[in-house]
Amino acid sequence: MRTLDLRSDTVTRPTDAMREAIAKAEVGDDVYGEDPTVNALQARAAALLGKEAALFVPSGSMGNQASLRTLTRPGDVVLAGEHAHILRYEGGAPSALWGVHVKTIGDGGLFDADDVRRAIGPDDAHVAPTTVLTVENTHNFAGGRVFALDALREAANAARDCGLGLHLDGARLFNAVVATGVSASDWAAPFDSVTFCLSKGLGAPVGSVVCGDAARIRAVHRARKLLGGAMRQAGLLAAAGLHALDHHVERLADDHANARRLADGLTALGIRVDPAPETNMVMFEVDSAAAFARGLAARSVLINPIAPGRFRAVTHLDVTAEDIEDLLGRVGEIVREIRS
């Protein structure tokens, strides 16, 4: 039985065309600023996001943390939606590296302007200063949900009015772009720094990009050095990123359609899907979670549990519509097996 791997959109392997782009890449030493392919990727990313400059980094976590470094001082409070990646999945970096704490606001990853205003303490010598608002879009743990653009703008304005810096963790920004038709530059406009991943739904093997104004990106560049993230002939990786931006953005719509197909099929099998997928993630709940997980393993299906009784399936470049039908057939067997 072919393994169906829906653990994450990070499990994709480079396509033959992407490997060809990698093989042909012109490279140089990027520490000297001499890698033409890295420079091209950075220029392309900055233009796409409507920012002055961009910096290629090895991971989204490094992009987020290098950005936070430039926006905070030790003792600061950083606001983020619940279950934010920067808080849960980056090794405790905000406190371990920069001495800042993260305070979560809103519900399930999304929030509004009032949540932002309420979270900011008075400007008083006794109160920890809140200096940054971060937004995750799409929101991973919330099930790939897209932040409503109006709510995002209002929250960003509220933060600005209170003097906060703004960072967008756009690991899956292009999923939000394709799901809504709102451009990457419109999504990025309110923010000082924006990270997006090439290695998620876009299907590149490695890499993320941070975008911002020129001064911000100079500061992020310093922070990348501090974190050991300077790379040499990184054009090999940047070539994959450029190829992904050329060929793998519009096709994210296929992943979103496959997620809806999967959600509909699971619902038809009596499985609770919540929320309805907006992008490439399907969150669902089953009663007999242990038996369900054993059934998945026995049928070579890889789907991660993310909370007791709750699973997250992620569609991506290496999952076709036929794979979804195949998967639903296997899940149907598991459901019948558990019932009998």
Ligand SMILES: *Cc1c(COP(=O)(O)O)cnc(C)c1O
């Ligand atoms: C994957 C991800 C990142 C970055 O992860 P890396 O594995 O460090 O590239 C950041 N934010 C979100 C929401 C993510 O899903």
